[in-house]
Amino acid sequence: MAKVLVVTSGKGGVGKTTSTAALGAALAQMGEKVVVVDFDVGLRNLDLVLGAERRVVFDLINVVQGFAKLSQALIRDKRLENLWLLPASQTRDKDALTDEGVSSIIEDLRGRFDWILCDSPAGIERGAMLAMRYADEAVIVTNPEVSSVRDSDRIIGMLDSKTVKAEKGERVEKHVLITRYDTARAARGEMLSIEDILEILATPLLGIIPESQDVLRASNVGCPVTLNDATSAPARAYIDAARRLKGETVTMMVPVERKGLMDRLLGRRAA
């Protein structure tokens, strides 16, 4: 049975696209057939993070409007044969995406893939609503910061009321993914702790992604962090999260950077 999973947050810049790419690649590496769908019409970026920006010919809107077939718009990853991308359009016409169009594309994708990961745009407008509309599960990406937690709470409320599942009286299975977490700062009381966030959002935890330079390094070169350096701290955290999505029980921990000797001698921060 295919699963539709929305990666959402309300707030922008918390790591939705990075997380979609990393989780999608991790699942594909485990042998699952995965498509990542960019719902950020007008501001697509998933293609760039996946290093497929020069291979986009047709997009989501072309398929919705019948200008292209789904198979023409799907881009297969060059490194992972199980990973596919359905890019968003660069059109400024946000109304190009319709509920019926999204519904039929999701139905079509359900027949072809094990996982359909929908990368939501920020905000609570049409694009974000449509990205979550047909979801079975949701990953709410949250930073340990007040505005992000507030917006996550708002999005959780929408997942419980505006999705097709909610309207049928069912529940979208929700998980919180905490990104940009700095263990040391949380220990010093400078940053909301994992316990604080989970208590406030009352939603189960999928994983904790540590703040790390590896994330930026991976997006710089257009490679999901789980693929770019699978042994890095954020990659290990994303791989654990992907295993939990598959239903495995994995002990929750914050992977730490392994500092090299030179880093230690020079006192470099493992940011």
Add this chain to the structure above:
Amino acid sequence: MMNLPRLFSGRTASAPVARERLQILLAHERGLRGQPDLLELLRAEILATVSRHVVVDPEKVIVRMDRGHHVSTLEVDIEVPMITERSNAALGMGSARP
């Protein structure tokens, strides 16, 4: 428990403040969420009532709720076009015509 880094930095931890502010705010916002369409409902009904008697532009009916600590106010702002003979008649205030 003694927190050494805090003793040295001389700063107090801000995370507890963040947690408390969020808890208060979200309790309030979740309470509103059950009735998110209250203002829209009021707007629609006020518009329907007023339009029965006066021609108004639906875009120019603004309903605003302001919540204070002790008193909350409901502000209704309706722009009515120049009252003409016809709308006077509709209101039953028009001069009797032959």
